[in-house]
Amino acid sequence: DAKTTQPPSMDCAEGRAANLPCNHSTISGNEYVYWYRQIHSQGPQYIIHGLKNNETNEMASLIITEDRKSSTLILPHATLRDTAVYYCIVRAEYNFNKFYFGSGTKLNVKP
Amino acid sequence: EAGVAQSPRYKIIEKRQSVAFWCNPISGHATLYWYQQILGQGPKLLIQFQNNGVVDDSQLPKDRFSAERLKGVDSTLKIQPAKLEDSAVYLCASSPGLAGPSSTDTQYFGPGTRLTVL
Numbered sequence: 001d002a003k004t005t006q007p008p009s010m011d012c013a014e015g016r017a018a019n020l021p022c023n024h025s026t027i028s029g030n031e032y033v034y035w036y037r038q039i040h041s042q043g044p045q046y047i048i049h050g051l052k053n054n055e056t057n058e059m060a061s062l063i064i065t066e067d068r069k070s071s072t073l074i075l076p077h078a079t080l081r082d083t084a085v086y087y088c089i090v091r092a093e094y095n096f097n098k099f100y101f102g103s104g105t106k107l108n109v110k111p
Numbered sequence: 112e113a114g115v116a117q118s119p120r121y122k123i124i125e126k127r128q129s130v131a132f133w134c135n136p137i138s139g140h141a142t143l144y145w146y147q148q149i150l151g152q153g154p155k156l157l158i159q160f161q162n163n164g165v166v167d168d169s170q171l172p173k174d175r176f177s178a179e180r181l182k183g184v185d186s187t188l189k190i191q192p193a194k195l196e197d198s199a200v201y202l203c204a205s206s207p208g209l210a211g212p213s214s215t216d217t218q219y220f221g222p223g224t225r226l227t228v229l
Contacts, residue, residue, distance in 0.1 A: 032215045034217075041222075042222060042223075043115070043202050043204070043220030043221050043222050043223050044154065044202070044204075044220045045220070046217050046218070046219065049215060049217065051215075087153055091215075095159070095166065095167055097142055097144075097159060097161075097166070097206060097208070097216055097218075098156060098159065098167060099156065099218065101146075101153030101154045101155070102153050103151075103152060103153055104153055
């Protein structure tokens with residue numbers, strides 16, 4: 001029941017910006033977009049979330065298109081420790097706490 | 112602030128045996144979730160509690176899985192009897208429980224319990 005589409009894998013050079021795309025074309029007006037990442041053998045870690053406006057925190061930036069049908073997570077200076085699976089998630093319309101996880105994007109940061 | 116605690120971290124059992132997992136959420140968090148993550152896939156929600164009441168258990172295989180959250184704090188997830196296809200990581204998460212039509216909630220995950228059924 002995943003409501004998002006992400007590329008299965010991406011490569012990024014260490015020190016460069018990593019731009020991870022996500023399509024959520026069926027998103028409705030009050031559905032937030034969340035990004036989590038999962039480093040090997042750990043639980044998912046919260047990164048950032050947004051509704052309409054672009055958001056930035058100490059970990060990343062989130063760019064949401066005006067029509068809200070897609071978004072991009074930006075890691076401004078990727079390090080080897082950023083190698084992980086990144087999940088773009090929208091919450092359920094009828095259960096505001098319910099997350100649908102897709103298969104995510106495996107980001108490989110290379111030296 | 113302490114995170115979500117789970118135990119055990121690893122468990123190996125034979126099929127048809129029983130197993131139980133324990134979760135202690137972040138203090139004060141009203142909502143608790145159990146997810147199943149099969150290798151190579153994203154987490155799938157099994158059950159969601161709001162305080163000690165069940166909000167969503169639509170994807171919980173109720174013939175073999177059960178969960179409880181006594182006193183609205185700790186929770187246990189049980190599998191009885193286990194099948195080979197239950198081999199997965201079982202993740203517990205908690206959130207403050209503030210989500211609504213115009214508000215949002217962030218889930219915080221524990222490290223998970225890796226179950227291997229032989």
